[in-house]
Amino acid sequence: MYMRSIFKLRQAFSVLTKYTKDHEWIKYDTQSKIAKIGITDYAQKELGDIVHVDFQKVGLVFKTHQSLGAIESVKVAADIYAPVAGEIVGINEDLKDSPNLINEKAEETWILQAKVQNESELDTLLDKQSYDKIINK
Numbered sequence: 001m002y003m004r005s006i007f008k009l010r011q012a013f014s015v016l017t018k019y020t021k022d023h024e025w026i027k028y029d030t031q032s033k034i035a036k037i038g039i040t041d042y043a044q045k046e047l048g049d050i051v052h053v054d055f056q057k058v059g060l061v062f063k064t065h066q067s068l069g070a071i072e073s074v075k076v077a078a079d080i081y082a083p084v085a086g087e088i089v090g091i092n093e094d095l096k097d098s099p100n101l102i103n104e105k106a107e108e109t110w111i112l113q114a115k116v117q118n119e120s121e122l123d124t125l126l127d128k129q130s131y132d133k134i135i136n137k
Helices: 002-012 041-048 119-124 126-134
Strands: 015-019 024-029 034-039 050-055 067-073 075-079 085-091 114-116
Touching: 015 126, 034 041, 034 126, 114 119
Parallel strands: none
Antiparallel strands: 015 024, 024 034, 034 114, 050 067, 067 075, 085 114
């Protein structure tokens, strides 16, 4: 019983969440070394009803701030920028048919998965409190 509790505690703290000033989030799993990237709730509200998501291809090696795709809404199209350098290892296929999932649960709906090239880049990103200060100005 004790070991299961420790395992669950480790799982809870194995995901590091960071934010960019461009309103992307990254959830980095420190155990698997894989990150999920998406847009914030603030961003989806600004975009309005999302109607299409374009992705780069799995296998693409990308640099920090490189465009990883685009989100189209009824109002505007916006690029999705890489919060850190890495390689795309997965895309959220559900968004091809249901891009509105981002509107419903932006902070839970990932757009792509990536292998992070350099973990130390995560230190340059914002924590939740710092990000909230930016959007609440």
